């Protein structure tokens with residue numbers, strides 16, 4: 150199922166945070182959204198998981214206007230990992246993952262056998278099955294992040310929206326997660342700060358700067374030394390590793406701030 | 408299943424507690440006789456002439472009081488669970504949104520000003536209920552903003568409003584310094600089941616029951632709400648809308664309870680935590696176990712209140728705290744219990 154932003158503008162506190170964003174995530178592809186802090190990435194994806202309503206413009210889910218769907222309907226197709234996660238009750242890991250089934254239920258029915266198996270698979274994929282009966286509030290940052298991603302998978306979405314999913318993850322789990330995203334076959338929109346990981350795993354990248362899409366295309370097309378300097382304001386050298394652009398930092402000499 | 412056994416055990420405990428508590432007091436009635444009188448009252452059976460006094464004590468005085476205690480205890484525990492989820496705050500209880508102080512102002516206002524004489528003995532309860540609702544509406548309006556009602560703003564507004572109502576209460580008592588007003592204030596701030604009759608019971612029992620059923624049906628959305636508003640949105644739950652509905656529901660149920668029993672503190676704060684320590688956080692279980700625990704607890708607290716220094720009665724709020732604090736602290740220390748972080 151494709152996901153597309155069509156001239157989406159989001160205004161918060163009287164300020165245009167996302168400005169006329171048009172970006173397509175073709176069905177089954179992984180699109181990375183990158184950009185400096187405060188460029189509007191989270192605001193853009195919040196519109197997809199219905200935490201925010203675009204001020205103007207349309208978000209298309211397949212051929213349906215997202216705004217015309219009930220929250221619950223869209224939650225059956227779109228799952229999300231949010232950037233900030235406040236958990237306040239000490240649910241067990243398996244209880245949290247099972248909450249991914251919430252949009253598929255009305256009332257209090259228990260999960261069926263297929264759904265329990267689904268939750269278990271999700272936990273195994275994110276390497277948290279061994280934590281199933283642990284309380285979430287006592288987990289480490291990375292463990293908790295993986296539990297929340299497992300919860301999103303248990304939602305059985307067709308579209309997955311992830312806001313900085315690699316936060317807190319060690320490098321093995323970062324790579325593991327992105328490989329998983331690539332191989333799941335879902336339509337994925339992922340906000341990433343690690344441009345090297347983004348280049349290695351995303352089919353396409355969109356670059357946001359001050360709320361505007363300033364570049365989009367394959368990692369090869371988008372990630373140039375000039376763009377990184379212009380958008381991120383830092384100097385890098387780009388090398389190609391197995392055909393993928395990778396950034397090497399070129400930090401100023403020691404003592405240059407003095 | 409451990410859960411089913413636990414619930415069955417609590418139901419039995421509640422029934423036994425009610426039966427024992429109805430028999431105990433200044434004139435003690437054996438449990439078997441208590442059961443027989445209750446049966447006779449319900450089925451319209453016959454009672455020997457010599458037993459009429461005991462029968463009347465059991466049926467007219469004690470039974471409504473003990474049943475009311477069970478209802479209010481259960482209601483406070485359930486509303487406590489809901490309010491803690493609603494404002495996402497471990498310190499929240501059913502009265503945090505200003506309901507109890509609003510009720511006190513309403514009740515005392517009615518008794519001092521003597522309005523609504525036509526309502527007779529129900530005037531004060533009606534005043535308390537309206538005071539409670541007025542307070543809720545005020546808190547809601549004051550906490551609302553364009554960006555929606557955030558949990559923290561709701562709590563802060565509720566606490567601030569409570570101070571305002573307390574001040575209003577002090578002014579009322581100061582201006583009308585009669586003993587009646589003072590005792591009414593004490594009654595409403597510490598709580599008592601002394602006014603229980605079969606007449607007042609149905610309204611509050613029905614309100615609490617409906618509240619329990621609705622809350623239980625909202626178990627899964629309540630679970631989802633605790634993941635935060637953003638995640639809730641991604642799971643199809645409209646946090647702001649759910650909060651609004653919970654606010655209305657908890658205000659009505661709390662108002663109905665406060666109107667007949669005053670504001671009995673501590674149960675609605677601590678029972679939810681104690682139950683979560685034992686059953687885990689899932690609302691599906693908590694919302695069945697907490698009302699049962701609250702009911703049992705309140706029946707015994709009321710018994711202590713009316714028998715310990717009989718014929719005088721101890722304030723319920725004092726006993727709930729004296730019994731509850733040690734239990735709570737022991738449980739907190741024994742298990743690693745986390746609410747909102749480490």
Ligand SMILES: Nc1ncnc2c1ncn2[C@@H]1O[C@H](COP(=O)(O)OP(=O)(O)OP(=O)(O)O)[C@@H](O)[C@H]1O
Nearest residue numbers: 161162166184185186187188189190191192193232
């Ligand atoms: N509720 C709000 N009210 C006003 N301004 C907001 C609000 N939320 C976000 N902003 C502002 O909008 C801008 C974009 O925020 P957003 O969270 O979308 O950035 P981001 O690209 O996700 O950044 P980061 O990489 O730091 O996560 C920021 O300048 C932020 O301060």
Ligand SMILES: [Mg+2]
Nearest residue numbers: 190191192232
């Ligand atoms: Mg962000």
